[in-house]
Amino acid sequence: MRPQIAEARRVVVKVGSSSLTGADGRLDTARVDELARLLSGLQARGSRVVLVTSGAIAAAIGPLGLRRRPRDLETQQAAAAVGQGLLIRAYSDAFAEHGVQVAQLLLTVEDVLRPSTYRNALNTISRLFRLGVVPIVNENDTVATHEIRFGDNDRLAALIAHLVRADALFLMSDVDGLYTAHPDTPGAERISRVDDISKLAVDTSRVGSKVGTGGMRTKVIAADIATQAGVSVVLGHADQLEAALAGEDVGTLFPPRKKRRPRRLLWLAFAAEPRGWLHVDEGAARALIRRHASLLAAGIREVKGTFAEGEPVEIIGPDGAVIGRGFVGCSSAELTTELGHSSDEAGHGHQRPVIHRDHMMLAD
Missing domain, CATH: 3.40.1160.10 (Acetylglutamate kinase-like)
Known part of the structure; x- marks a missing residue:
């Protein structure tokens, strides 16, 4: 029973x-x-x-x-x-x-x-x-x-x-x-x-x-x-x-x-249709997978698609595999201005996350 x-x-x-x-x-x-x-x-x-x-x-x-x-x-x-x-x-x-x-x-x-x-x-x-x-x-x-x-x-x-x-x-x-x-x-x-x-x-x-x-x-x-x-x-x-x-x-x-x-x-994991794709470097991939860290612009190497703040995107690792999905904290247009730059280079004392860890689902 x-x-x-x-x-x-x-x-x-x-x-x-x-x-x-x-x-x-x-x-x-x-x-x-x-x-x-x-x-x-x-x-x-x-x-x-x-x-x-x-x-x-x-x-x-x-x-x-x-x-x-x-x-x-x-x-x-x-x-x-x-x-x-x-x-x-x-x-x-x-x-x-x-x-x-x-x-x-x-x-x-x-x-x-x-x-x-x-x-x-x-x-x-x-x-x-x-x-x-x-x-x-x-x-x-x-x-x-x-x-x-x-x-x-x-x-x-x-x-x-x-x-x-x-x-x-x-x-x-x-x-x-x-x-x-x-x-x-x-x-x-x-x-x-x-x-x-x-x-x-x-x-x-x-x-x-x-x-x-x-x-x-x-x-x-x-x-x-x-x-x-x-x-x-x-x-x-x-x-x-x-x-x-x-x-x-x-x-x-x-x-x-x-x-x-x-x-x-x-919904993000199973129902959402991604509006864009963020290709990240090895360091960002490691931080996401091992520490469940937030994703910063400094770790992003390429942005594909057009999306607005709050829309779902897929995160792609350096090997082409999907790492997870998340709701972005900025638009694709805003993100391209900060792409690959550190906090100091971007003119920020503190760089805001592109995807906060609480707004992210990692792939199994």
């Missing part, structure tokens, strides 16, 4: 498109009904539940007469606009059978992590909890661009789990856990528990199904995000959700790390 899972009082469950559709690609209402039954029961026992769901585009494949999931962005967004209504109607009807109301929240990764918007999302979900309503979150595929191309509801679910300070996150799909090799490889065995993701050396190349877009790699990244946020993660098959919620040994468990990282730094 996994008591920390069975006793979770705040739970986020993510289900993929393949777990909600039949062989013909259409939305399978029987699967939706079963999911509603399990989550309604969980709420009735006193837990607060958030459902992060894929399936909007898949729900529209049948009604629109499409043979498969569309590949071009325009048709994807049109299908999402049609399918989102069909999907939430199916959920509303299914949960109503158990006397539970649901609410639809269409979000993007940026909505969850940007200070100007994440608090609104948190306040809305918190109020829904108090009203006894189950929030159903989906990515806003009708306007998303980068996210819709890569199908990243796994990452969104991990960030939602951090947002609501969940005890456990369940990433449920058509794969029953992480394996020592590709699941089709003879002799491959399910990994029951992963204590250190950074030491994981397994094949995560398995791609998503014909109606989904995620793969094992996106799920491991999501588990990394969530465990850094202090959340337990179970990765498993949707048919095993009831057993997973009960704490049985199904799927793969990722225990939480002890230290909960600030939300802004999680």
Whole structure:
């Protein structure tokens, strides 16, 4: 048994498109009904539940007469606009059978992590909890661009789990856990528990199904995000959700790390798109890695990209490897005037950090 899972009082469950559709690609209402039954029961026992769901585009494949999931962005967004209504109607009807109301929240990764918007999302979900309503979150595929191309509801679910300070996150799909090799490889065995993701050396190349877009790699990244946020993660098959919620040994468990990282730094590490690249010398690289020092202009040899103060950039070592990411304390234009100069040369008694160590995430 996994008591920390069975006793979770705040739970986020993510289900993929393949777990909600039949062989013909259409939305399978029987699967939706079963999911509603399990989550309604969980709420009735006193837990607060958030459902992060894929399936909007898949729900529209049948009604629109499409043979498969569309590949071009325009048709994807049109299908999402049609399918989102069909999907939430199916959920509303299914949960109503158990006397539970649901609410639809269409979000993007940026909505969850940007200070100007994440608090609104948190306040809305918190109020829904108090009203006894189950929030159903989906990515806003009708306007998303980068996210819709890569199908990243796994990452969104991990960030939602951090947002609501969940005890456990369940990433449920058509794969029953992480394996020592590709699941089709003879002799491959399910990994029951992963204590250190950074030491994981397994094949995560398995791609998503014909109606989904995620793969094992996106799920491991999501588990990394969530465990850094202090959340337990179970990765498993949707048919095993009831057993997973009960704490049985199904799927793969990722225990939480002890230290909960600030939300802004999680966004920096896992969601932000770098606006520029700072190439540093050996001395600066050593100071960053060994002493976790702040980055000064004196250690920067080249600046690429155009960025404003406060935007995310990547730090590149002399060997070309990424050292980490950080929020810059000055614009690219300001930085070029101080590039490679010492404090005295720059005319400062004290040179301000280009990236303060508290605004930086180092690569594993």
